[in-house]
Amino acid sequence: MPIVHITRRERFCASHRLARPDWSDAKNLEVFGKCSNPNGHGHNYVLWVTVAGQQDPETSFVTDLSLLSRIIKEHVIDQLDHKNIDLDVPFMKGRYSSTENLCVAIWEQLQGPVSALGVQLKTVKVEETENNYAEYHGE
Amino acid sequence: MPIVHITRRERFCASHRLARPDWSDAKNLEVFGKCSNPNGHGHNYVLWVTVAGQQDPETSFVTDLSLLSRIIKEHVIDQLDHKNIDLDVPFMKGRYSSTENLCVAIWEQLQGPVSALGVQLKTVKVEETENNYAEYHGE
Amino acid sequence: MPIVHITRRERFCASHRLARPDWSDAKNLEVFGKCSNPNGHGHNYVLWVTVAGQQDPETSFVTDLSLLSRIIKEHVIDQLDHKNIDLDVPFMKGRYSSTENLCVAIWEQLQGPVSALGVQLKTVKVEETENNYAEYHGE
Amino acid sequence: MPIVHITRRERFCASHRLARPDWSDAKNLEVFGKCSNPNGHGHNYVLWVTVAGQQDPETSFVTDLSLLSRIIKEHVIDQLDHKNIDLDVPFMKGRYSSTENLCVAIWEQLQGPVSALGVQLKTVKVEETENNYAEYHGE
Amino acid sequence: MPIVHITRRERFCASHRLARPDWSDAKNLEVFGKCSNPNGHGHNYVLWVTVAGQQDPETSFVTDLSLLSRIIKEHVIDQLDHKNIDLDVPFMKGRYSSTENLCVAIWEQLQGPVSALGVQLKTVKVEETENNYAEYHGE
């Protein structure tokens, strides 16, 4: 059977601040710029999750998209949407809320449940603004 | 000379919380839902400002777009971008950070400087997510 | 209190055919072109509903957006999404499924429930493809 | 019969330069900025044409969209697409190629043929970049 | 000569139903959900075809894009656009109209004609809605 890639898009609206707690506000401003504003800022993040697998001979599906969507919602979106990433999100505890860290952390959240579907997690892509996005391929 | 409408798009990334300080968290949750999360959330807001006027006989412009953009940046974007709307923005002091209030407050910020350009402010449109936007026409 | 316009976007995926039952296939093809293919075709329709009203002094909202969304889902989307507009949709019975008729019929579906919210229905906009849309203002 | 608005989107890729021939390059640079580069620049322009009319009792159409599209192509797009607006476009002769002038000139090109369809031309909107557009309503 | 990838976007509006004829409506509903509605539904599908090859020393093109577009139109779009995928499309006969199957079938339609252009077919991507797409790389 052919191997097909399937991508699901989900969205979350969250606030965050880029700053190291062991640095002064001045140092944080120097390194993280306007992203280190002490009271934070926020984004409409867009998440694309790509999985790959052989088509199921019965349904021709790689995987049930509504099931994939439910997994992403449960393990990622419900924890991030309308939240403060730095304060409210257990799986981001101890990591700065950079787009890079979000990508890797979301990958870690999804790898188990996606594998349990019998498909392979290929890419987690997080768009922060229309001009910037990060991708993690598990390497 | 014909009257033409000109629209300029600008963007700002900000955090906020919808909550009345005189209400309990429970009451705020009941009325404002997930938007009342105590630690806030955020958006990539998109702002469209529409002005109208007669074309200038010398340049055929309704107004100099780079000047209009500079005015929007100075009076609106620089105060909102990468900020917490509730805590950092002087012109939003004393108002909940609903999209409706943002629209009206941005109109008030722009009406003077836009009039000084010799054109008429027609519409302020603020998009909060791809599914929601508010518009104010000064009525 | 200022009058603000609020717009909510919703989507539905539906099939349809443009054809008059009292015309021959040849006549339908002549008038409706490829849209009259006997086995139908379909679209990802995008719906924008705009309402206007004074801001509520307690919440600053024109209306509760999640309530507006629920009304649109109940009265419009649930009846159209993943349906055949010509065969499955009670409120389209007896009308060709042109974008014009969809606009007017959706307006009629929403006018009562939107008025009951205490706001005014201003515009129903239906996008059929990225190149075509129709709008109805109740005139 | 209800009055419905119909909008058709078309695109054209063209080059132009903003400059008055009776001004020096320095004066043009001062007023028109980078848009006055002597060798020109270009855009993917997007055009939206909105017409309004009563629905036809036979077809429920305001107007035949493929006919409207053909009229826009013949009177506007074929003359602008893959052209230099300043040098190649008869209907722009003697006017600077500002977005304002494009809007008004396209209105003049379309008003006759659109009226001949039995509908009213309502708006010509020309988008120059994702951040700027102009609209003309015939006023 | 460098190897460059070129992607062409095309669109088709089609209806379909996800259902196995050897299953009951209840079983189809259980597995395929709302996509198994007996009277079908539809989508504005978006197709991206990516080919790769060395640049031609005479033209610097990987391939003539208008020729590639014509090939996609002839072998894919003309057979799918404004059609019912399950009933009207010869190359989909005997396959469920899942996005996965569409991807693989479109690849099979294009592989011969694209190879005849002297370039390599790399990816067929089919977007069903703004939230879902499938990709096939020929593996």
Add this chain to the structure above:
Amino acid sequence: MPIVHITRRERFCASHRLARPDWSDAKNLEVFGKCSNPNGHGHNYVLWVTVAGQQDPETSFVTDLSLLSRIIKEHVIDQLDHKNIDLDVPFMKGRYSSTENLCVAIWEQLQGPVSALGVQLKTVKVEETENNYAEYHGE
């Protein structure tokens, strides 16, 4: 440390003409079609630059995005934006302004400065219109 890919989007508005100076206008028209119009045409080009690297242990960044953006602006955008690609752009001298050549030339402009950031240049993608784009991976 995980290897993450970061993509930055930038835009430039430019004019160009596809034509070989050693060919007649008729031959150029035959090969390059409407793109060979003697007075040129233009586009809103969109550029995506993807780099990859290990996350910095101090900041969690692959690279400072504002620095990457500045490099792209200095080495690419400032030379192309509001310019005629054939006449005004030193790094395109002696090459036809095809999207393929733009991709490869932009890669060459960026490879040095991006390597100096300590990250790897992975992809340069240039979108000419909403229907066409080219990508170069340095192969």
